[in-house]
Amino acid sequence: MITSKLKQLDAVRAKLAHLEQTVETELRQELAVLHKQYGFSDLKSFFKAVRAATGSGIQAPSRKVGRPKKAAAAPKTRKRAKITAAIRARVKKLVQAGKSGSKIAKAVGISLPSVQNIKKAAGLVKSRKPEPGKAPVKKKVAKKRAAKKAPVQTAPAPAAAQPSAVATGE
Secondary structure (H helix, E strand, C coil): CHHHHHHHHHHHHHHHHHHHHHHHHHHHHHHHCHHHHCCCCCHHHHHHHHHHHHCCCCCCCCCCCCCCCCCCCCCCCCCCCCCCHHHHHHHHHHHHCCCCHHHHHHHHCCCHHHHHHHHHHHCCCCCCCCCCCCCCCCHHHHHHHHHHHCCCCCCCCCHHHCCCHHHHCC
């Protein structure tokens, strides 16, 4: 049953704890006389000899062999472009030549939103805002107005909608 297995488990745990205790005490005893086994009179001279044998003192553990260290990563943030009068003039010239905004941005070395801002400031883009005094007209409203102005054609009613002699029983 399970109770017998639990008892066995407790017994094994007790035996393991006892073994750990004995290993710990034996290890301390052996380390305490290690310097004498190698012919040193005291621990200080033994440690000095060990440090001399390993190089220049106790070193920190070295890196694992394998992948080399990564180089310091360059910052991912982009440096802000200085928009000068020369850049504005070049953008204006390219817009008038018919180039797209993204091609202009790549050619000049600035972002697309910067190109759009320069075009807007130079008056090369139509504003989405309505002119003062005029109400904005949405596309859907314009379509409805056009549909109202067009003449409406009425189609004759389908034949099934008219009463037939068969359906009334005449």
